Amino acid sequence: MELALSDVRGHSLDLKGIGHAFGATVALDEIDLTVAAGELIALLGPSGCGKTTMLQIIAGFLRPSRGEVRFDGARVEHIPANRRRIGMVFQNYALFPHLTVFENVAYGLRARKRPNAEVAAKVEQMLGLAQMAAFARRLPGELSGGQQQRVALARALAIDPGLVLLDEPFSALDKNLRLDMQIEIKSLLKTFGVTSIIVTHDQEEALSMADRIVVLNKGRIEQIDSPDALYDRPASLFISSFIGHTNLLRGTVTDADRVQLDAGPEIDLGRSVQRRRGTPVTLSVRPENIAFGAERPGAIPVTIRATVPLGAVSVTEGVTASGEAVKVSRARAAGIAKAQAGDTAWLAISDVSRVSIFSTPIDDVSKHQQRSV
Ligand SMILES: Nc1ncnc2c1ncn2[C@@H]1O[C@H](COP(=O)(O)OP(=O)(O)OP(=O)(O)O)[C@@H](O)[C@H]1O
Ligand SMILES: [Mg+2]
Structure with missing residues (x-):
């Protein structure tokens, strides 16, 4: 009609x-x-x-x-x-x-x-x-x-x-x-x-x-x-955790384009972080922007906590040495080796250009993050 x-x-x-x-x-x-x-x-x-x-x-x-x-x-x-x-x-x-x-x-x-x-x-x-x-x-x-x-x-x-x-x-x-x-x-x-x-x-x-x-x-x-x-490109830490799921990783600026994560490695962000050396920062990294990899510079060691299948993707959560939870999401293809709880794994950020950097302390958004999980 x-x-x-x-x-x-x-x-x-x-x-x-x-x-x-x-x-x-x-x-x-x-x-x-x-x-x-x-x-x-x-x-x-x-x-x-x-x-x-x-x-x-x-x-x-x-x-x-x-x-x-x-x-x-x-x-x-x-x-x-x-x-x-x-x-x-x-x-x-x-x-x-x-x-x-x-x-x-x-x-x-x-x-x-x-x-x-x-x-x-x-x-x-x-x-x-x-x-x-x-x-x-x-x-x-x-x-x-x-x-x-x-x-x-x-x-x-x-x-x-x-x-x-x-x-x-x-x-x-x-x-x-x-x-x-x-x-x-x-x-x-x-x-x-x-x-x-x-x-x-x-x-x-x-x-x-x-x-x-x-x-x-x-x-x-x-x-x-x-x-x-x-x-x-969330404008604030609040938005990065309110829109979709994200991982918040604490760190400290060590150089114009580098952040030392509390979780272990120093990350080269490939661009100016626009903050002075020594500034505490929080990086927001989406679960789909993290992949399992080998032990190498920049990789984050975690202890696997659990993997949950969520329809088309599966999400694995690991815990860093600094006690931060990190979620990794992957397409749930057949034959992917399942990470077992208690295993040690190495996580790498796939695309540093999609990492957001904030100065706000995590505590300010932790309430909202709990809501979104
Ligand atoms: N008639 C009213 N008298 C007094 N305070 C009010 C009145 N209506 C809303 N408020 C207050 O104004 C603020 C905004 O309220 P509003 O209803 O716009 O929120 P909202 O974003 O729609 O929340 P929700 O998602 O719970 O519906 C709140 O602090 C609320 O308590
Ligand atoms: Mg309302």
Whole structure:
């Protein structure tokens, strides 16, 4: 079925100097963000970092203490939520339980007093896109979680919004269904060309869905980047351990391009580490950037603790002489000799250009690292 979606256009969004306090709690501080029309942004960060507050300010449910919100260049702080052309999808779907699927999707159009024929055509189109046409007469209580989520999205899109805001939309779904829904909803939002902001504290969800990810920490933006750039070039130790898994290795700068690891070897990083000799540093090395090798200069000796198969890869954890845990991930090919617990092995960094260097002490991020494991 060919659909005329070309006239649907997403808003561009600008936040400038946004700050918000609830009494003494500063929820957001100096937020600057520009989102292009049609872009899909993920707001990612630990619990309490200000994600929902930011979404509510964009939606118009909350007036910021400070700063500007612009849609297509025009300020909107004075415009109430129901006049902002916004589609919302919440964690618990928030469907009206006493209304059929059809009437749920029709709700925003009826509130806007659209003629019956237009409502019927639009609802049919939306339910078709969401693959829920066959369920139009059911009540929300007669649907699965994933089906309810599709209806919630159809309802949000029915009013031709300029901006769709999704707050933890998949958290009530089980893990298998989640990935399917992430792919489905991303493709639906992209088909529409609508600008979308999805709030999540699940980094995999942010990586799989977003064009760009905004990482919030304690009310501030730590980094805004594409999923690949966040993963490969994290701006802080916090981000390196919050996005994906990583190994944090302590060391000391010994030369312009060298770091002596507490774990044993001196590592030549092949570039200036931009810190003075004697500076304590933490290196972040991804598990897929470490390989088993032979005893040679630069190799890190470890005692193997365990190997766990994780579907396509297997992850082996070893412990260095300095007591640091190091994870190595490998494609789980048949015939790979399994390292036995208690064995000594030598680990080598495969690509030093993909090692990130930070001055922050590990203690500052250890809490987040525990969360991500
Ligand atoms: N209505 C409120 N009154 C007082 N404090 C609030 C209110 N809403 C949020 N806060 C505080 O503001 C901060 C940010 O809250 P927010 O709900 O934006 O976090 P979040 O990133 O969405 O967290 P989560 O992942 O747990 O949903 C928190 O410290 C929270 O306790
Ligand atoms: Mg929240």
